[in-house]
Amino acid sequence: MKDILRIALLIALPMPGAQVRIGILGLFHPPAVTLTARSIEAGGERVELHEAVGVRAAGGHVVVTVGGRELRGTRLAASGPARIRIAGRISRAYPGNVEISAREGVLLAVVAMDLENAVAAVVASEMPHASPEAAGALAVAARSYYAAGSRHGDFDFCDTTHCQLLKEADAEAETAARRTRGRMLFYQGTVVRALHFGSCGGRTFAASDVGMDGSSYPFFAVACETCARHPERWEARLPVTAVERTEAARLELGRRFGWNRVASNDYSWERTPVGVIVHGRGHGHGVGLCQRGAEGMARSGQGAESILQHYFPMTNIGR
Ligand SMILES: [Zn+2]
Ligand SMILES: [Zn+2]
Numbered sequence: 001m002k003d004i005l006r007i008a009l010l011i012a013l014p015m016p017g018a019q020v021r022i023g024i025l026g027l028f029h030p031p032a033v034t035l036t037a038r039s040i041e042a043g044g045e046r047v048e049l050h051e052a053v054g055v056r057a058a059g060g061h062v063v064v065t066v067g068g069r070e071l072r073g074t075r076l077a078a079s080g081p082a083r084i085r086i087a088g089r090i091s092r093a094y095p096g097n098v099e100i101s102a103r104e105g106v107l108l109a110v111v112a113m114d115l116e117n118a119v120a121a122v123v124a125s126e127m128p129h130a131s132p133e134a135a136g137a138l139a140v141a142a143r144s145y146y147a148a149g150s151r152h153g154d155f156d157f158c159d160t161t162h163c164q165l166l167k168e169a170d171a172e173a174e175t176a177a178r179r180t181r182g183r184m185l186f187y188q189g190t191v192v193r194a195l196h197f198g199s200c201g202g203r204t205f206a207a208s209d210v211g212m213d214g215s216s217y218p219f220f221a222v223a224c225e226t227c228a229r230h231p232e233r234w235e236a237r238l239p240v241t242a243v244e245r246t247e248a249a250r251l252e253l254g255r256r257f258g259w260n261r262v263a264s265n266d267y268s269w270e271r272t273p274v275g276v277i278v279h280g281r282g283h284g285h286g287v288g289l290c291q292r293g294a295e296g297m298a299r300s301g302q303g304a305e306s307i308l309q310h311y312f313p314m315t316n317i318g319r
Contacts (some may be wrong), residue, residue, distance in 0.1 A: 013037035014204050018115045020146050022166055023155040024094065029106045032056035034085040037078035037098065043071040051142060052085070057102035084109060093168055110155045116177050117169065119143045125165040126196065127291050131140060135176035136304030140317065141194035141295040148193035148216075155206075161284075171284040183314045185308060187217040192315055195219065197284025199292035200226030201266035204311065207287055209266045211246030212243040219287050220313045225298025233279040234263045238276040243267075247285045288312065 025033075036052045040063050054065045055076060060075045082098040085091040096113035105293055113121075123135050124141040132136065142164055150156040157163040169177075185192040193216065206221045207214030243249065250262045260283075265279030282290075289311040297307050308317060 007276070010239050012103045018147075019096075020118050020191035021117065022099075022113050022154040023110050023158045024109045024154060024166070025086065025090065025092070025156060026108065027160060028086050028089055030086045031088075031105055031107065032087075033100075034080060034087070034109055035064075035076075035098070036083040036085075037080055037102070040066070040071075040076055041058035042076040045071055047071070050280070052083075053099060054253050055107065057105045057107045059105060060102055061257040062100055062102045062107065064084045066071050067111070072149050074101060080111070082111070083159075095169075105266075108154065108289070115143065115146060116181060118146060118174040120177040121166045122164045123176050124170045124256060125167040127295070128170075128293055129172065130175065130176075130291075131298035131306045132179075133302065133307065134298035135173060136180050137289065137294050137298075137311075138196060138291065139173075139176040139180045140183050140304065140308055141196050141312075142184060143180070143182075144192050144194040145196075147184055147191045152303070171267065180304065182319045183317055184319065187312075187313055188313045190216060192217045192312065194312060195285070195288030196291060197264075197282075197286060197288065198290075199223050199232050199264075199282045199284070200286050200290045201231050201264065201281030203266075203319075204288065204290055205265060205286040209245075210250075210285060210287060211248055212285070212287055215314075217315070222310060222313065224290045224293035224296075226288060226293045227282060232283060233253045234280050236263070236280070237275060238260050238262075238278065241271070243269050243276055245277060247287075250285070 033055050034052045035055050037049055039048045047066050056063050061072055064071050064076055079099045080096045081095045094111045095117045096111045100109045101108050119139050119142045123138050127138055145164055151163055157164040185194050202224055205220050207219040245265055250265055253262045264280050264282040265286045266282050267278050269276045269278045296309045
């Protein structure tokens with residue numbers, strides 16, 4: 001029975017060549033974008049594109065202006081590679097097909113990407129120009145994170161640090177993805193949602209230390225040499241009477257007082273007449289792979305596998 005379960009789990013995992021659906025540029029709440037693609041389908045028509053087209057939201061409809069005409073539908077499908085530009089804000093290329101819908105005057109774009117392309121984009125976005133072995137370790141973690149399953153409703157993952165930061169891949173990150181192709185972290189036969197973060201205060205946290213879900217993999221507090229030697233320090237002043245060390249509380253403070261005001265979960269705090277002063281070390285939730293520590297290990301000659309074994313004890317690497 002146990003073996004049958006295990007086989008079923010393995011079959012359920014996305015194989016190389018699998019796709020992930022990622023909600024993109026949602027942070028910008030764009031009412032309009034400029035889209036470049038090979039062709040689009042909207043309002044029951046399919047049109048080959050030779051230049052960028054304007055796409056805007058009209059309530060719950062998507063309106064695209066192409067060749068002097070307006071096509072209107074509830075959904076626009078673009079065959080990629082695609083580029084989306086939000087005037088004055090951002091322009092980003094995506095190696096995949098893009099679907100655009102609209103809700104209350106805001107466009108929602110979702111790209112369907114090959115898992116391996118998404119992994120390369122995460123590596124380039126989270127650790128630009130990392131050493132090859134650190135990039136390799138992050139590629140395995142990023143792939144495992146995606147393979148552990150969807151976190152949203154309308155799409156699988158978003159492109160922010162809520163899931164994994166996803167901008168554009170570069171050649172170095174593509175190499176890291178290719179060298180580790182298909183490899184993932186497993187704990188007791190199940191792929192691990194392998195969390196990672198910017199830097200720690202010299203020691204990572206177990207999931208339970210910061211009130212995060214450790215039911216499928218508990219994570220473990222491990223020493224981090226690079227950050228212990230040179231922690232990244234920060235300070236925040238907040239108009240509250242107390243702070244609680246959980247990731248949920250940190251995110252709530254971010255929503256109230258500005259994103260990343262409490263930059264990590266490794267801090268001490270003191271009361272003042274007008275609030276609290278928080279003295280902290282590191283950036284991010286502190287659970288899983290420390291990117292700065294991984295870079296330090298890579299520079300001291302350690303391979304991707306030792307980096308992963310260090311930050312994810314009791315796991316094994318497989319396909
Ligand atoms: Zn997300
Ligand atoms: Zn660290």
